[in-house]
Amino acid sequence: MCKNATDASKFVATQIVLQIVEKQKKGQTCVLGLATGSTPLTLYKELIRIHKEEKISFKNVVTFNLDEYYPISKSSPHSYYTYMHNNLFKHVDIPEANIHIPDGEIDKSHLQEYCRQYESLIESAGGIDIQILGIGRSGHIGFNEPGSSQHSLTRLVYLDKKTREDAADTFSGLENVPQFAITMGIDTILQARRIFLMAFSEGKAKIVAEACESNPTTECPATFL
Numbered sequence: 001m002c003k004n005a006t007d008a009s010k011f012v013a014t015q016i017v018l019q020i021v022e023k024q025k026k027g028q029t030c031v032l033g034l035a036t037g038s039t040p041l042t043l044y045k046e047l048i049r050i051h052k053e054e055k056i057s058f059k060n061v062v063t064f065n066l067d068e069y070y071p072i073s074k075s076s077p078h079s080y081y082t083y084m085h086n087n088l089f090k091h092v093d094i095p096e097a098n099i100h101i102p103d104g105e106i107d108k109s110h111l112q113e114y115c116r117q118y119e120s121l122i123e124s125a126g127g128i129d130i131q132i133l134g135i136g137r138s139g140h141i142g143f144n145e146p147g148s149s150q151h152s153l154t155r156l157v158y159l160d161k162k163t164r165e166d167a168a169d170t171f172s173g174l175e176n177v178p179q180f181a182i183t184m185g186i187d188t189i190l191q192a193r194r195i196f197l198m199a200f201s202e203g204k205a206k207i208v209a210e211a212c213e214s215n216p217t218t219e220c221p222a223t224f225l
């Protein structure tokens with residue numbers, strides 16, 4: 001536990017950078033699982049600062065984002081594709097080919113195969129070294145909403161009412177929030193070698209307490225951590 005959001009973000013950024021540098025020395029790639037939303041914004045700012053001021057290259061970094069709304073065009077200001085490029089990728093030197101974000105434009109007929117491929121890509125990259133997570137009011141991690149199985153993999157999911165309500169302001173109205181998303185599964189997340197769940201503000205206290213104190217249950221997917 002850290003004193004405040006800035007300290008916590010700096011702590012996680014340092015852990016990520018240490019891993020990147022250690023892997024660089026061994027000529028290896030560092031595989032990061034990344035989240036979007038308001039929680040990791042300070043973390044991404046800190047990573048950008050370290051890259052620019054401390055001249056740390058991110059060329060050996062491979063990334064897999066947790067989730068993306070579906071359907072959504074990459075160019076939408078609300079897509080996680082846009083969020084990640086604006087808040088991190090544009091400002092660091094991760095090669096574009098190393099960046100993976102679930103594709104909100106994929107044709108429905110190819111979705112199942114696409115999700116299987118996303119899992120295979122993570123596996124061929126050597127698995128996730130560090131996974132960053134936020135937590136939703138529904139207890140979701142990624143977009144694994146209540147009801148998600150511990151054994152779930154990357155797939156199309158129906159978003160919880162609370163999740164859509166929380167996104168309503170950003171989308172200028174609940175009716176504009178997509179009903180579906182593509183998300184890594186709980187099992188995909190649990191396979192990461194290290195996981196940092198970041199949660200700030202009083203608004204998250206109740207669900208964090210539930211995630212930490214309840215027995216693992218599909219009612220609150222974060223309990224599987």
Ligand code: F6R
Pocket residue numbers: 034035036037038039040066067133134135136137140141142143
């Ligand atoms: C986003 C994601 C979600 C968010 C969660 C918290 O990629 O996977 O699980 O981490 O909804 O969102 P914020 O940080 O906006 O409170």
